[in-house]
Amino acid sequence: MFVRFLRLSGFKSFAHPTVLELERGINVIVGPNGSGKSNIADGLSWVLGSQAPSSLRGASMEDVIFAGSAERVGLGVAEVELTLDNGSHTLPLDLSEVTISRFADRTGNSEYRINAAPCRLLDVQELLSDAGVGRSLHSLVGQGQLDQVLHAQPLERRAFIEEAA
Amino acid sequence: MFVRFLRLSGFKSFAHPTVLELERGINVIVGPNGSGKSNIADGLSWVLGSQAPSSLRGASMEDVIFAGSAERVGLGVAEVELTLDNGSHTLPLDLSEVTISRFADRTGNSEYRINAAPCRLLDVQELLSDAGVGRSLHSLVGQGQLDQVLHAQPLERRAFIEEAA
Amino acid sequence: IVQVFSEAFEDVAREFEVVFERLFPGGRGRLELSDPQDLLGGGIEIEARPPGKRVKKLSLLSGGERSLVALAFLFAIFRARPSPFYLLDEVEAALDDVNLQRFISLVHELEERAQVLIVTHQKRTMEAADVLYGVTMRADGVSEVIARRMRESRESRESPVLTE
Amino acid sequence: IVQVFSEAFEDVAREFEVVFERLFPGGRGRLELSDPQDLLGGGIEIEARPPGKRVKKLSLLSGGERSLVALAFLFAIFRARPSPFYLLDEVEAALDDVNLQRFISLVHELEERAQVLIVTHQKRTMEAADVLYGVTMRADGVSEVIARRMRESRESRESPVLTE
Numbered sequence A, B: 001m002f003v004r005f006l007r008l009s010g011f012k013s014f015a016h017p018t019v020l021e022l023e024r025g026i027n028v029i030v031g032p033n034g035s036g037k038s039n040i041a042d043g044l045s046w047v048l049g050s051q052a053p054s055s056l057r058g059a060s061m062e063d064v065i066f067a068g069s070a071e072r073v074g075l076g077v078a079e080v081e082l083t084l085d086n087g088s089h090t091l092p093l094d095l096s097e098v099t100i101s102r103f104a105d106r107t108g109n110s111e112y113r114i115n116a117a118p119c120r121l122l123d124v125q126e127l128l129s130d131a132g133v134g135r136s137l138h139s140l141v142g143q144g145q146l147d148q149v150l151h152a153q154p155l156e157r158r159a160f161i162e163e164a165a
Numbered sequence C, D: 001i002v003q004v005f006s007e008a009f010e011d012v013a014r015e016f017e018v019v020f021e022r023l024f025p026g027g028r029g030r031l032e033l034s035d036p037q038d039l040l041g042g043g044i045e046i047e048a049r050p051p052g053k054r055v056k057k058l059s060l061l062s063g064g065e066r067s068l069v070a071l072a073f074l075f076a077i078f079r080a081r082p083s084p085f086y087l088l089d090e091v092e093a094a095l096d097d098v099n100l101q102r103f104i105s106l107v108h109e110l111e112e113r114a115q116v117l118i119v120t121h122q123k124r125t126m127e128a129a130d131v132l133y134g135v136t137m138r139a140d141g142v143s144e145v146i147a148r149r150m151r152e153s154r155e156s157r158e159s160p161v162l163t164e
Ligand SMILES: Nc1ncnc2c1ncn2[C@@H]1O[C@H](COP(=O)(O)OP(=O)(O)OP(=O)(O)O)[C@@H](O)[C@H]1O
Pocket: A011, A012, A013, A031, A032, A033, A034, A035, A036, A037, A038, A039, A040, A063, A064, A065, A066, A067, A068, A143, D050, D053, D056, D060, D061, D062, D063, D064, D065, D094
């Protein structure tokens, strides 16, 4: 089971709908400073249910919505869609593709959908858990996060392992 | 006025007396991870009077003395010597070269010397102040210190400027 | 619960020794419970001894060495409890060329059973890609993905060739 | 005392705008006093607007953009209140190639009146050296300086030639 598509729309600097088609192996993203690479990474962890605005570098959940630029006005909603290839039927669904999406507006509300049907965050987490992705947010290592592993308190490091266990 | 020699002896990983002869322009130090480049930088800020063990990555001042390795025993003293070229007579001394040195043993005591004559830290600081180096420890930017400028509280940033003022 | 953690810790600790030796050949690393008696609430300590050196505080290690120790910890978890997907954003920025190659060989091992998404500025890391994406920010403040290159064949691990 | 700080702040703030524009062409940066009334005890805020973007919290900037903002702050102080000596340890690690060149051109300007000591892993930074030192750690855990190369002439800013 792997990620086939990641689609960002109105998410951070990706004002326009943007689709990445990922491959099974090693996918590498490059580009200049400030171009949007880490924003893609943020989009991925956001659609997987990340709850802390600070882990996405923001002060509030509203910070993930395209805020406009010198030439453009901001948008009112952000959406990220993750399409999983279920060819190996790791997920207990009779579909070859499963799409998870998350949607937020400026009130701070997040909505989740599985295959376009509205659901709760819990449903997404259970689905991912079946897929072995689960609460494995430890497998998403953000920019500058390495040193935190070393600065972390012994109990915080325990939490890393407990999350993966 | 510029730095002509930096000599480290028993300082961190430089167990043997090691001399760097610096030039007037851009001096660049390269080498593998863990080879000792930042240790040289630490030696420089140490001989200029750095007081906080944490700014040299240690828990106590004793951490600057060569602690031994798998094959070698530790040493009992660390010394760093800085030789300034005073050809432009920036310093109010009738010498073309001025040498500042700092010496520490495992009791945690530091001794300072100017041209081999024992003196106090205050004397070193006054001399450097005359040279325009002064308390300009802001002009020594350690590895990983950049982000601290941004994370710093507004008052801490003020301190940067006050120190240089 | 304690059982789950204790098994996980054993597996991670075992992998940590293996991975540490891969990143620090000739060195030795260990994970220890802060309190071996307290399996329910104890924390985890990291002990790192680079080759030829003595065990010291982590704070005295170099920038690159600290990155390697943190990577050893994370990769030990990845290997003990695999995930189908990994995301690594500029984790290798402080590594010199030799250590970068060691890191990349660990990533290749992850890739045998998982999908990996890496953000990088390093040329060698780009060369390890099966597919490469170029991101840019336009003058109007909007990001876009402007390139996608796939390696011609998985066997030839050279620079990806444009296939579109 | 207040006079000294207030003059220094004015000079640094002026230089910050200049340096920011060098590192972010088309962008605009400003230093502000947290409380313009309180010259004795107020702190300093940084406002950064990269080209084409809107002013935002510093936390939303990218890794490289944050490095550039911090460098702009430090270099503003260096230019407003020069020192005869500067030490920079791997400060440019997060910069892409274009930004690295902008950084290096600022270093060349420092060098006109000061001595600079830089630690780096970046090839372009090495190429800017007047003299290059190689450091290594031996198998017995002891560091040594094993090479020293000087540029043949200050005018030819190409790779230093071994002169010993
Ligand atoms: N909500 C938002 N609306 C518009 N732009 C945003 C928003 N959030 C972040 N940005 C912009 O995105 C840019 C940061 O992008 P990102 O962190 O992805 O860069 P990067 O490609 O990872 O760069 P680096 O190589 O320096 O790490 C910043 O310039 C920021 O202003």
